[in-house]
Amino acid sequence: MSTQQNNTDKFQAIISHAKEYGFVFQSSEIYDGLSAVYDYGPYGAELKKNIKDYWWKSMTQLHENIVGIDAAIFMHPTTWKASGHIDNFSDPMIDNKDSKKRYRVDHLIEAHADTLPADAAKALLDAMDSLLAAEDFAGLKQLIETNKIVCSVSGTANWTDVRQFNLMFKTEFGAVAAEPGDDNHVYLRPETAQGIFVNFLNVQKTARMKVPFGIAQVGKAFRNEIVARQFIFRMREFEQMEMQFFVRPGTEGEWYQYWKDARLKWHLGLGIDAAKYRYHDHIKLAHYAKEACDIEFEFPIGFKEVEGIHSRSDFDLMQHQTYSRKKQQYFDNDVDPTTGKPYGNYVPYVIETSIGLDRMFLLILSNAYTEEDLSTPEKQDSRVVLKIPAKLAPVKLAVLPLLKKDGLPEIARELMNECKGAFKCFYEEKDAIGKRYRRQDAIGTPFCVTIDHQTKEDGTVTIRHRDSMQQERVPMNSIKAMVLNAIH
RNA sequence: GCGGAAGUAGCUCAUUUGGUAGAGCACAACCUUGCCAAGGUUGGGGUGGCCGGUUCGAGCCCGGUCUUCCGCUCCA
Numbered sequence: 001m002s003t004q005q006n007n008t009d010k011f012q013a014i015i016s017h018a019k020e021y022g023f024v025f026q027s028s029e030i031y032d033g034l035s036a037v038y039d040y041g042p043y044g045a046e047l048k049k050n051i052k053d054y055w056w057k058s059m060t061q062l063h064e065n066i067v068g069i070d071a072a073i074f075m076h077p078t079t080w081k082a083s084g085h086i087d088n089f090s091d092p093m094i095d096n097k098d099s100k101k102r103y104r105v106d107h108l109i110e111a112h113a114d115t116l117p118a119d120a121a122k123a124l125l126d127a128m129d130s131l132l133a134a135e136d137f138a139g140l141k142q143l144i145e146t147n148k149i150v151c152s153v154s155g156t157a158n159w160t161d162v163r164q165f166n167l168m169f170k171t172e173f174g175a176v177a178a179e180p181g182d183d184n185h186v187y188l189r190p191e192t193a194q195g196i197f198v199n200f201l202n203v204q205k206t207a208r209m210k211v212p213f214g215i216a217q218v219g220k221a222f223r224n225e226i227v228a229r230q231f232i233f234r235m236r237e238f239e240q241m242e243m244q245f246f247v248r249p250g251t252e253g254e255w256y257q258y259w260k261d262a263r264l265k266w267h268l269g270l271g272i273d274a275a276k277y278r279y280h281d282h283i284k285l286a287h288y289a290k291e292a293c294d295i296e297f298e299f300p301i302g303f304k305e306v307e308g309i310h311s312r313s314d315f316d317l318m319q320h321q322t323y324s325r326k327k328q329q330y331f332d333n334d335v336d337p338t339t340g341k342p343y344g345n346y347v348p349y350v351i352e353t354s355i356g357l358d359r360m361f362l363l364i365l366s367n368a369y370t371e372e373d374l375s376t377p378e379k380q381d382s383r384v385v386l387k388i389p390a391k392l393a394p395v396k397l398a399v400l401p402l403l404k405k406d407g408l409p410e411i412a413r414e415l416m417n418e419c420k421g422a423f424k425c426f427y428e429e430k431d432a433i434g435k436r437y438r439r440q441d442a443i444g445t446p447f448c449v450t451i452d453h454q455t456k457e458d459g460t461v462t463i464r465h466r467d468s469m470q471q472e473r474v475p476m477n478s479i480k481a482m483v484l485n486a487i488h
Numbered sequence: 489g490c491g492g493a494a495g496u497a498g499c500u501c502a503u504u505u506g507g508u509a510g511a512g513c514a515c516a517a518c519c520u521u522g523c524c525a526a527g528g529u530u531g532g533g534g535u536g537g538c539c540g541g542u543u544c545g546a547g548c549c550c551g552g553u554c555u556u557c558c559g560c561u562c563c564a
Contacts, residue, residue, distance in 0.1 A: 008558080020499065020514095026555085033555055085564095093562085095489065104562090160489090167563090191564080223563095234563090282564095289564085308564075354564095374524085381525070402522060434524035441524095450523065462523070469524070 011300040014369050015231050017384065021443050023047065023365065024232060036236045043443050044361070046394035046424060048239075051360050052218055054392060055241045058266055059216040066214035066243065067207050071195025073220060074173070074186050079194050082323040083316065085168060085187075092137060094144070095160040103151075105140050105162055106132065112149045137162035169222045188222035193352060195219070196244045197316045200328060200348075204246075211330055211348055212255065214245040218357065230301060232358045239357040246348035248332060249314065255351045256291055256311045263307060263353050264295055270389045272367050278303060289313075295355075297363050306363055307355035314347045321347065364388060368444060386444030387467055391487045395445040396423040397479070400436050402452040404429040411476075412451045415461075419480050423487060441466060446486065449479055 018024040023044035027037035040048055060068045080086045092105040109128045113121040124147060131139045140162045150157045169188040189195065196203075196215045203215050218241045232238075247255045260279070268274055280303075282292040291311040296303040317328040332343035368388040374381040390396065399416050401408035409429055419425050426445065428436050433450060440448050448464040455461050455476060463479065464471045474482070 012557080016499080029555095031554095035555075093489090095561090163489090292564085310564085383525075400523095432521070432523090432525080432527090435526090437524050439525090448524095452522065464523080471523070 007300040007302075010369070011231075011366075013371070014300065014365055017369060017386075017442070018044070018231075018365060036234065038232050038235060038358075043394040047364065047388070047392060047444075048357065048361050050392045050394070051364065052239075052241065052357060055266075055355070055357075055360075056216065056218060059214070059243050063214065065209065065212065066216055066245075067203060067209065068216045068218075069196065069199055069203060070219065071192070071199060071217060073189050073222075075189055075194060075198070077186055078323050079198060079320075080168065080187055080190075082319040083191075083194050084319070085190055092132070092135075092140060092162045094141070094162050105144070108149060109140075109144065109147075112147060167224055169224060189220075190223050191221050191354075192217050192219045192240045192242045193244060193316070193354070196242065197320055197350075200246070200317060204330060211332060212245060212247045212251070214243050216241075216243040218242075232362050233299070233301075233304065235358060240354055241357050241360075242352065242354045244312075245351040245353070246330070247351060248343060249346055249349050252290065252311050252313070252349040252351060256309065259351050259353050260293060260309050263309060263355075267295065267297075267306075270364075270392070272363075272389075276367070280305070297366075299362065299366050304359075306359045307353065310352045310354070312350040312352050314349050316350060317347045364392060383438055383441055385441040385466060388444035388446075390446040393444045393446050393487075394424065395426045395440070395443060396447065396487055397483050398426045398428065398436070398440045398445050398448040400427075400433060400448055400450050401429050402433055402450050406453065407456065408451050408453070411455055415449065415451070415476060415479060419483065422480060423483060437464060437469075447483055449476075451476075 015024075019026075021043060022041035025039045025041055026033040027039050028034045056068065059066050094103055094105050094108065106128065109124065113124050116124065124143075127143055128140070131143060138161075141159060144159060145157060148157060168190050170185050171188065173184050173186040196217055199215070203209065204213070219239065220237060221240050222237050224236065245255060245259065264277060264279070267277060276298040278296050278298075280294040280296050282289070282294070289310050290313045293309050294305040295307040295309070297306045320326075321328040328347055329345045330348050331345050334343055335341065336343050365386070365388075368386040370385050370387055372383050372385060374383060388394075397419055399412045399419075401412040412427065412429070416425055416427050426440070428439075430436075437448055444466070446466045448466075450462045450464065452462070459476050460473050461476045461479065462471045462473055463482065
């Protein structure tokens with residue numbers, strides 16, 4: 001219990017730190033905020049962008065057979081019919097007022113039907129289906145009441161009204177208000193994947209891709225979560241980094257395994273402790289999935305999903321082929337050794353890797369946040385330092401003249417001008433040097449350079465390392481190369 | 489959505505039973521300062537989450553509302 005309390009405290013401390021140092025603010029804070037929506041501040045925006053670039057580069061630059069796209073957030077409404085989002089994620093819900101338990105209406109009625117004789121059950125389910133199709137919520141509530149369906153916890157039939165739960169945000173398309181009855185609404189996409197699937201042939205043909213190949217995308221997605229909480233872990237507006245990898249049917253098993261391994265390696269490549277990661281294989285699979293697992297990370301609030309790897313079969317492309325009536329086939333010229341002929345036409349299978357950018361941001365922040373006790377017998381001392389991997393740090397180098405006189409600021413400015421085109425730098429000349437170091441620790445700057453009088457004599461400076469707090473004396477003209485080497 | 493707790497300066501908090509708000513840190517300017525927070529002087533900053541009620545008078549009492557946190561519920 002006490003460790004759980006400590007972890008909760010640590011999570012609170014991270015949230016406070018994120019706000020105080022310009023990483024994450026609550027959205028619309030001056031209007032009391034908007035629930036489960038957050039804004040990224042100056043350092044947060046840098047960190048987020050660095051994570052995004054690191055992922056993008058690992059996908060589209062280090063893999064010759066992966067290309068990127070940037071699809072619109074608005075998509076044709078039929079997209080979501082094909083993907084299953086409209087049918088699977090707009091469920092009427094009802095609450096029992098006594099037990100406070102919430103049910104999906106269809107689940108509640110189906111469970112009751114299981115207890116009935118076959119013909120009575122069929123009559124009930126038929127009635128339910130027609131009411132669901134008509135979106136007749138009052139009728140559904142009446143159906144529950146006339147059948148005396150009770151809550152399994154409280155045993156009562158004290159129900160709230162039936163309410164619609166919509167996963168997707170709906171908005172109007174076109175500047176002119178709709179005529180009554182017009183069906184001109186569009187959705188804000190609840191996942192970025194469909195933008196990749198509907199462009200499958202565009203990309204394959206124009207970039208001349210051969211199976212197996214992947215399409216990567218980073219972008220915003222929107223979901224009405226039932227409860228949205230835990231800081232930026234679960235937000236209504238969030239950003240995904242997704243890659244859909246198209247493979248020949250029959251090879252999906254080995255590619256699933258390949259990406260499962262490859263994605264964990266990507267995480268570990270940031271130097272994060274492997275013990276904080278684990279796989280979670282799904283037993284119960286989504287409607288489109290053949291195999292699925294999560295990569296989970298041990299946040300202060302426990303192990304939570306950061307990334308999913310899913311074997312999606314040919315579900316999505318087949319659905320789009322059906323709904324659009326346009327073939328989503330690929331002609332494979334490779335020779336099948338068992339027949340001696342090309343593999344020919346097929347709809348590819350898909351392996352998806354999908355990581356939450358905001359969750360990755362929280363992962364980096366959680367892993368980096370460190371409170372250190374630096375007390376000596378003479379003096380109590382402590383510091384808060386963000387041990388962010390150097391390549392992701394918002395600011396790479398702080399340039400600090402020891403004194404703001406004697407020409408030291410001028411020399412520091414020379415170093416700034418040399419470096420600021422290559423990576424993000426920060427210049428500061430006020431306050432004591434120790435205080436400046438600690439401020440840089442708090443935002444995770446890996447290197448601080450101090451210019452002193454000796455610099456004027458021999459051109460050397462001290463470079464101070466964030467994690468060890470060690471300093472070394474090096475030529476000023478070697479700084480840029482040192483930092484570039486560390487963040488490469 | 490339900491239950492519990494909380495909301496006073498940028499941050500952490502005080503203001504004994506209702507009498508028109510205070511500290512430390514932070515911030516800004518100047519001085520001082522030779523390498524790991526807390527040197528000096530001066531200064532800016534709050535219609536006490538918001539709305540309403542009781543009262544001669546409300547940060548404090550009452551009601552509502554918003555937001556956050558914890559638990560439950562839900563979840564690709």
